[in-house]
Amino acid sequence: xxxLPRPTHGLILLLIIALAVASAFPLVWMVLSSFKTxxxxxxxxxVWIPGSLNLSAYGAVSEVIQAGRSLWNSAVxxxxxxxxxxxxxxxxxxxxxxxxxxGRNALFAVMIATMFLPPIVTLIPLYRMVSAMGFSxxxxxxxxxxxxxxxxxxLMRQFIAGVPDDLIDAARVDGASxxxxxxxxxxxxxxxxxxxxxxxxFVYHWNTYLWPLTVLQGASEDYxxxxxxxxxxxxxxxxxxxPLVMAGATMAVLPPLVLFVFLQRFxxxxxxxxxxxx
Amino acid sequence: MADVRLDKVSKSYGAxxxxxxxxxxxxxxxxxxxxxxxxxGKSTLLRIIAGLEDLSGGDLLIGGRRxxxxxxxxxxxxxxxxxxxxxxHRTVRGNMxxxxxxxxxxxxxxxxxxxxxxxxLQIEPLLERRPSQLSGGQxxxxxxGRAIVREPAVFLFDEPLSNLDAALRVDTRREIADLHxxxxxxxxxxxxxxxxxxxxxxxxxxxxxxxxQQMGSPLDLYNAPANVFVAGFIGSPRMNLIAAEAGAxxxxxxxxxxxxxxxxxxxxxxxxxxxxxxxxxxGAAGGAEAQVVLIEHLGDxxxxxxxxxxxxxxxAKIAPGLSLTVGETVTVAPxxxxxxxxxxxxxxxxxxxxxx
Ligand SMILES: Nc1ncnc2c1ncn2[C@@H]1O[C@H](COP(=O)(O)OP(=O)(O)OP(=O)(O)O)[C@@H](O)[C@H]1O
Ligand SMILES: [Mg+2]
Numbered sequence: 001x002x003x004l005p006r007p008t009h010g011l012i013l014l015l016i017i018a019l020a021v022a023s024a025f026p027l028v029w030m031v032l033s034s035f036k037t038x039x040x041x042x043x044x045x046x047v048w049i050p051g052s053l054n055l056s057a058y059g060a061v062s063e064v065i066q067a068g069r070s071l072w073n074s075a076v077x078x079x080x081x082x083x084x085x086x087x088x089x090x091x092x093x094x095x096x097x098x099x100x101x102x103g104r105n106a107l108f109a110v111m112i113a114t115m116f117l118p119p120i121v122t123l124i125p126l127y128r129m130v131s132a133m134g135f136s137x138x139x140x141x142x143x144x145x146x147x148x149x150x151x152x153x154x155l156m157r158q159f160i161a162g163v164p165d166d167l168i169d170a171a172r173v174d175g176a177s178x179x180x181x182x183x184x185x186x187x188x189x190x191x192x193x194x195x196x197x198x199x200x201x202f203v204y205h206w207n208t209y210l211w212p213l214t215v216l217q218g219a220s221e222d223y224x225x226x227x228x229x230x231x232x233x234x235x236x237x238x239x240x241x242x243p244l245v246m247a248g249a250t251m252a253v254l255p256p257l258v259l260f261v262f263l264q265r266f267x268x269x270x271x272x273x274x275x276x277x278x
Numbered sequence: 279m280a281d282v283r284l285d286k287v288s289k290s291y292g293a294x295x296x297x298x299x300x301x302x303x304x305x306x307x308x309x310x311x312x313x314x315x316x317x318x319g320k321s322t323l324l325r326i327i328a329g330l331e332d333l334s335g336g337d338l339l340i341g342g343r344r345x346x347x348x349x350x351x352x353x354x355x356x357x358x359x360x361x362x363x364x365x366x367h368r369t370v371r372g373n374m375x376x377x378x379x380x381x382x383x384x385x386x387x388x389x390x391x392x393x394x395x396x397x398x399l400q401i402e403p404l405l406e407r408r409p410s411q412l413s414g415g416q417x418x419x420x421x422x423g424r425a426i427v428r429e430p431a432v433f434l435f436d437e438p439l440s441n442l443d444a445a446l447r448v449d450t451r452r453e454i455a456d457l458h459x460x461x462x463x464x465x466x467x468x469x470x471x472x473x474x475x476x477x478x479x480x481x482x483x484x485x486x487x488x489x490x491q492q493m494g495s496p497l498d499l500y501n502a503p504a505n506v507f508v509a510g511f512i513g514s515p516r517m518n519l520i521a522a523e524a525g526a527x528x529x530x531x532x533x534x535x536x537x538x539x540x541x542x543x544x545x546x547x548x549x550x551x552x553x554x555x556x557x558x559x560x561g562a563a564g565g566a567e568a569q570v571v572l573i574e575h576l577g578d579x580x581x582x583x584x585x586x587x588x589x590x591x592x593x594a595k596i597a598p599g600l601s602l603t604v605g606e607t608v609t610v611a612p613x614x615x616x617x618x619x620x621x622x623x624x625x626x627x628x629x630x631x632x633x634x
Contacts (some may be wrong), residue, residue, distance in 0.1 A: 093580065166363035169325075170359060174424075188367040
């Protein structure tokens with residue numbers, strides 16, 4: 001590793017700390033507020049530390065919404081969608097990177113172009129398609145159109161292009177089918193990219209709001225946690241119960257956070273091995 | 279074990295015809311080396327045999343079976359790549375097992391084969407390491423090991439030694455020769471190193487311009503090159519090719535004096551005379567004059583680059599002892615060894631003409 005000159009080093013460190021504090025602030029505030037009593041949360045000047053570890057807001061969440069059910073719905077949506085995206089992106093990315101076929105570049109360009117369409121533009125047509133297929137007001141409808149994703153295909157293509165052709169040919173000579181080549185030889189060679197895509201996709205589809213709201217049409221037992229949070233906000237007829245909302249929000253951010261901590265290993269690993277290889 | 283036959287095999291990439299009507303027959307157990315300049319299609323031909331590339335025309339038979347449309351697996355081949363192409367995330371053992379596992383072989387059989395190959399290649403202590411923890415030479419052995427465990431009918435090698443340093447290359451070359459002796463499996467080996475070709479091959483196939491220029495034993499190619507291309511390609515330093523003219527009585531070179539016509543005669547007209555560097559004699563009385571351009575001392579011999587009277591270049595390989603300086607003029611003449619004659623189209627004519 002290159003050593004930076006001391007003053008620069010300190011400056012960068014300072015900047016990183018400032019950024020970390022700034023981004024951690026709302027999270028910390030959220031977690032702390034979830035333990036407050038409604039009165040504590042309303043005080044001016046605001047109090048940081050709640051007087052006692054008050055878990056009643058967490059209990060209250062489950063009285064207003066089916067928190068367990070919502071978390072489960074979110075998990076199903078995010079996990080199935082992410083898995084789908086990984087599978088389709090790897091396969092399509094492999095084809096774009098390694099197969100020579102007529103119209104490859106044109107097809108790729110069209111696909112990239114779809115990345116620039118604001119999702120709001122496709123919301124209604126997509127909904128009509130899903131409902132025409134009979135999947136409105138169901139998790140299937142929420143998941144199905146998101147199983148393939150242009151950005152994922154693009155990302156996988158870029159990384160797979162860097163995998164040596166000989167490696168792929170060696171696997172073919174060893175008797176691997178094309179699917180086997182993709183999942184047993186190519187995928188392990190680009191683990192950091194797959195981990196990154198998995199994380200992005202999971203967080204995105206865990207947090208996505210508009211699409212499930214449109215598809216589920218008030219079928220609240222199928223609501224993912226972010227939609228249910230909305231119901232927490234409007235509970236109590238406008239007089240917001242801050243600890244209640246914050247408790248719900250804390251429950252909602254926890255799973256993606258855990259996933260990040262778990263996947264982080266792959267990012268750090270890849271950086272270390274890159275450093276060793278020089 | 280299998281023989282390999284190519285029947286008018288051709289290959290085009292779009293409009294570019296890389297291989298044209300290649301006919302080739304490789305006997306069971308034979309060690310065949312493809313040589314040729316860069317870009318002549320050696321790798322393409324090998325990859326066609328492997329099934330990694332479709333052929334545009336012709337037939338390919340392995341073990342008497344037509345395999346034009348068979349997958350690599352169905353062909354019973356194994357291939358060693360120039361870049362080794364080891365699976366980076368698998369251990370050495372994992373690399374060697376991969377193909378066997380895919381063919382659903384029993385655990386016991388897999389272990390037995392891996393151990394046998396590992397012992398043969400002396401890589402047993404490395405079995406649990408990853409490719410990134412191996413030296414280039416060790417990686418090469420693992421790549422060969424991965425091919426051996428599959429017990430293929432045909433081994434394919436694409437320049438397997440070109441990423442090794444000179445000393446290791448010599449050792450590994452010898453090991454590959456040993457391997458062939460032990461396994462007696464058909465091997466097809468691509469290289470552009472003609473020393474590898476000469477030392478390993480039962481049969482050399484010289485490729486150029488999409489055609490097989492000549493095939494035969496290393497000595498056949500060396501002693502009787504079929505055309506000027508092979509003459510220039512086989513042998514190091516390369517054979518001197520000098521423009522000459524066949525007369526009624528003798529062959530006139532202008533720059534190296536004249537030579538008698540070979541038995542059976544030669545049609546009158548322009549031709550090319552081929553003389554290997556070791557068959558040029560310097561400093562003899564009665565030779566033609568030439569200027570010394572460059573002297574390379576190799577220890578046991580000296581390479582002398584000459585500029586002949588009309589500006590043509592020639593190289594002579596001589597024993598140490600003669601003291602020469604760059605720029606000096608020496609006499610040069612053909613020695614007692616064979617010379618080669620090629621017609622205006624570059625094809626070999628007659629046998630070697632002897633010196634008068
Ligand atoms: N995928 C391809 N598309 C177009 N042309 C190709 C392709 N692969 C190879 N070629 C062309 O085919 C010719 C033969 O290539 P090949 O790799 O077989 O050469 P080679 O004899 O192995 O050369 P080298 O000694 O450099 O490895 C080259 O002119 C190359 O440009
Ligand atoms: Mg090649």
